[in-house]
Amino acid sequence: MQKTNPLPALGGSAVVCLLIAAPFGLPVFAMTLLTELIILGLFAMSLDLMVGYANLVSFGHAAAYGLGAYASGYMLLNSSMPLPVVVLLAALLTGIVAIGVGWVCTLATGVSFSMLTLAFAQLLYAIAFKWTSVTGGSDGLAGIPRRAGPFSMTIFTSKTGFYYFALACLIGAYFVCRALVRSPFGFVLRGIRENEAKTLVLGYNTRLYKIAVIAIAYALGGLAGALYAPFAGFANTELLFWLLSGQALIMVIVGGQGTLIGPILGAAFFMLLEHQLSSYTEAWALFFGLIFIAFVLFAPEGIWGLAWRAFARGRAPAETRHG
Amino acid sequence: MAEALLRVDGLTKRFGALVAVDNVSMHVQKGEVRAVIGPNGAGKTTLFHLITGVVPPTSGTVRFGGSEITRLAPHAICQRGLSRTFQLTSLFPRMSARENAMLAAQARHPRRWMPFGGADVFTSARATGEGALEQLGLSHVADRPAGLLSHGDQRLLEIAMAMAQRPQLLLLDEPTQGLSVEETAQAVETLAQFLDKARITVLLVEHDMEVVFRLAHRITVLHRGAVIADDVPAAVKANPRVQEAYLGGIE
Numbered sequence: 001m002q003k004t005n006p007l008p009a010l011g012g013s014a015v016v017c018l019l020i021a022a023p024f025g026l027p028v029f030a031m032t033l034l035t036e037l038i039i040l041g042l043f044a045m046s047l048d049l050m051v052g053y054a055n056l057v058s059f060g061h062a063a064a065y066g067l068g069a070y071a072s073g074y075m076l077l078n079s080s081m082p083l084p085v086v087v088l089l090a091a092l093l094t095g096i097v098a099i100g101v102g103w104v105c106t107l108a109t110g111v112s113f114s115m116l117t118l119a120f121a122q123l124l125y126a127i128a129f130k131w132t133s134v135t136g137g138s139d140g141l142a143g144i145p146r147r148a149g150p151f152s153m154t155i156f157t158s159k160t161g162f163y164y165f166a167l168a169c170l171i172g173a174y175f176v177c178r179a180l181v182r183s184p185f186g187f188v189l190r191g192i193r194e195n196e197a198k199t200l201v202l203g204y205n206t207r208l209y210k211i212a213v214i215a216i217a218y219a220l221g222g223l224a225g226a227l228y229a230p231f232a233g234f235a236n237t238e239l240l241f242w243l244l245s246g247q248a249l250i251m252v253i254v255g256g257q258g259t260l261i262g263p264i265l266g267a268a269f270f271m272l273l274e275h276q277l278s279s280y281t282e283a284w285a286l287f288f289g290l291i292f293i294a295f296v297l298f299a300p301e302g303i304w305g306l307a308w309r310a311f312a313r314g315r316a317p318a319e320t321r322h323g
Numbered sequence: 324m325a326e327a328l329l330r331v332d333g334l335t336k337r338f339g340a341l342v343a344v345d346n347v348s349m350h351v352q353k354g355e356v357r358a359v360i361g362p363n364g365a366g367k368t369t370l371f372h373l374i375t376g377v378v379p380p381t382s383g384t385v386r387f388g389g390s391e392i393t394r395l396a397p398h399a400i401c402q403r404g405l406s407r408t409f410q411l412t413s414l415f416p417r418m419s420a421r422e423n424a425m426l427a428a429q430a431r432h433p434r435r436w437m438p439f440g441g442a443d444v445f446t447s448a449r450a451t452g453e454g455a456l457e458q459l460g461l462s463h464v465a466d467r468p469a470g471l472l473s474h475g476d477q478r479l480l481e482i483a484m485a486m487a488q489r490p491q492l493l494l495l496d497e498p499t500q501g502l503s504v505e506e507t508a509q510a511v512e513t514l515a516q517f518l519d520k521a522r523i524t525v526l527l528v529e530h531d532m533e534v535v536f537r538l539a540h541r542i543t544v545l546h547r548g549a550v551i552a553d554d555v556p557a558a559v560k561a562n563p564r565v566q567e568a569y570l571g572g573i574e
Contacts, residue, residue, distance in 0.1 A: 184429055184441040184448075191426050194415040201375075201409075203401035203430040203488065212438075 019167055023160045035163045037271055039227045041264035042170045044251040045177065046220035051249070052258030053181050054213050055193040059114045060121030061248045063101070064218040066240030067124060068094045068225030073141040073235040074134060083146050083156050084165065087226040094222025095215045102214035106207050109196070118242060125240040140236025144229050166227050170264075173220050177260050180216065189213060250288075254295045256302025265303045326389055328353045328524050329374070329492055334383030336369055343369040345548035346383070351492070356518055356525045358535045361545035362568065367528040368410060370545070371496055374526075375407050376400045388491060401430070406485035407494035410528075412477045412501075416470025420461055420480050423469050424452030427484035448487075455487035456480075458521060460513050475506040479513060486521070495527045499534055511537055536560070544568070 023031060043065055050056040071090035075081060081089070105116040128135045135141065146157040155161045180186050191199035192206050200206045229235045238244070247270065255266020273291070277284030299306050327350035336344040344366045351357045359367050372378040374385055376397040385393045392400050401407075406427075415423050428451035429435045432444050456462050459479045464472055469480055478498055485493055498514065499507045511534050518525065518538060529535045535542060535556070542559045544552040546568040552559050559565055 179439040183437050183439050184432070184434065184444045185436050185438040187426060187429060187445075188435065190418070191415055194417055195413060198413045198415065199426075200398055201377075201401060201407065201413075202427050202484070203398045203406075204435070205396075205398050209436070 016171065020164075023163060028159070031159065031163060033271070033275070035166055035231060036228075037268050038163075038166045038170050039224050039231060040251070040267040040271060042166075042173055042227070043221055043224035044248055044255065044263035044267040045170075045173065045260055046217045046224065047248045048252045048255075048257055048260055048263040049177055049180070049213060049217040049220070051252050052260075052263075053186065053193065054189045054210060055196075056210060056214065057114050057249070058117040058214075058217075058245070059242070059249070060117035060119070060245050061217075061221055062240050062242065062244035063117070063121035063124050064094050064098065064221030065225035065228070065244060065248075066121075066128065066235070066237075067097060067218075068222030069229040069235040069239045070128065070135055070141065070225075071222070072226035073144045073229035076144050076147050076230060077141060080147065082148055083162075083230060086147070087165075087169070087223065087230075090226035091219050091223035094225070095219025098215040098218030098222075099211060101218065102211035105214070106210045118245065121240060121242060121245055125237055125242075128237045128240055136236075138237065140234055141229070142234045144233050144235065146230045162231065166231070169223055169227060173223065174260060176216075177220070180213075181260070185209070185212070250292055253300075254292060254302055256304030256306075259302070259304045262302045262304030269303060326386075327351055328388060329526065330384075330386040331370075331374065332384050332386070334370070334373055334385065335381045336366075336373055336378065337381045342548050344373060344380075347545070347548070347550055349543050349550065349553060351524060351526055353491075353524055354522055356527065356538055356540045358527045358529055358539035358542045359545060360529060360532070360535055360542060363530075364547075365545040366548040367545055368496060369548075371407065371494060371526075371528055375405065375494065401488075404489075404491035405494065406488045406490035406492075408478075408481040408485055408496055408498065410496045410500050412474075412481060414469040414477060414480060414484075417468055419466050420456060420469050420472060420476075420483075421449070421452060421465040423480060424455050424483050424487045425449055428452045428455070428487040431488050451489070452487045455483040458486055458517055459483040460517075473506070475502055475510045478502065478510060482514070482517075486523075491524060493523055493525045495525060495529075497528055497530055499529070499531055507531065507534065514538060 022034060026034065046064065047058060047061045050058050068090045071093050072086050075086045075089065076083065101120050105113055105120065108116055129137060146162060148157045156165045181189070188199065188204050188209050191204070192209060196206055225239060228239070251266035251270050252263045254269060255264065256262025273288055274284060277287055295302065329351040332348050334344055334347045335342065347370060359370060361367055369378065373380045376395050379394055384391055387403055387405060392403060415426065425448040428448040429444060432448060434441065434444050437444055453465065456465055459482055461476060461479055461483055464476055469477065472480060482495065482498065499510055502510060515537060527539060539556060542554065542556055543550055544559060544565050551568060552562045552565050554562070
């Protein structure tokens, strides 16, 4: 519906090229960090689909991450399926479970909706603790292999290969999300975000749309978790803990909700800051909290919004000259 | 004569001891502009809520286009071709007027839920939406965010959104509510011209008598939830019961 501006596509391609070239220039520890960042960015982006596009503020998105991680960990430990198949199956499973979650949570709206998502995540957390035979209880699942499978698809399982696989998942998920928010379905989500009552009386079954977007967001969050298990080699209850849900929300808000790219930057910002601050002080979370408050108060549009505003300011005079 | 487009029979709604709508029956013929009037608290808006499924009735039936719609969900009733506006303006304030109309039009498209692509869905919604904006004289503000339109234009935009759904029956809940005297006169003029051209069946709830007599072909008068008159405007004006219950009470 908008005029195409070639700059975002060019900039995006440049960033993707850099990410593809990264393994050739970066040391091993930096590649580990970058892989984790990609996984976390995917997780934050999946939450943005709910928060930023449908105003469904989930306090329990860790449920998706943890479920994906446990599912992929369990399958890698107990079956001979190759890694890419396992990861995609785990994401699919998370999405299917989310249909039920969405069905229950959308009985409520606003804060009650958020509380129900949190309750569901805490339920999974408790199950992960108790169901020791499957989840390993408080120890979690350890020694999760990156299994190449019967066709020995080792291109996915080496450190660099896994990085490329995660990158492909992030880029693929981004294009899925982008197509979704620009589609007729996405237009209805915008309506729900601005005025759900009106969207309903226009004749849209808003609850079905919300359940659908929750299922998609959980599936992509589950994809991130399913990548994390073989990346870290373990899956434990921390991946289902409410702290992670809160951190994901912070990433979305600091990065810029409703932008898809912003939350990925938010995840990067969060990770790098945690990395840097924690080497100076134990109380890094305190400083991060202050930064978060500053964003909410002074830049509610987030990092991505600030970047766009700076970009537009630099560009506006040029456009008037030519216009 | 064929069955009326809208048939309301013995419709009753009780809220505890209060009978908000009391055994109301009325038939609206195709092409008719019907007004429902009555003093405050006469049950006009509740009647609207009952017809559109927002509130379930205690008893009675609503038939639309030959089939029963009593107790269907609001969105299902809407999909049958019955679109309404609200007493309090309800829009998508940050979308442009055009996008508001497009989203309304898209709700009637069989592939309104397409999760990817959908350029053809947008094209057809845009054509229908812009047509509806033009009908209500809003083409010149199509690009403006709905939240920044004047109050009168916002009311007209709501009607345009309802029209973008190509309804068989348009329900207007106090279309001039909250407008100043000048704004009302202007909005009524636009509405009258639009109704003349569109030839659409309308059920209108209205407070302002001048608006009603200017627009309606036939008037149903409610008093304390019950119908006390159902006639052409001139006859309603002359009806002593109506004058006692309503007209006399105001001026």
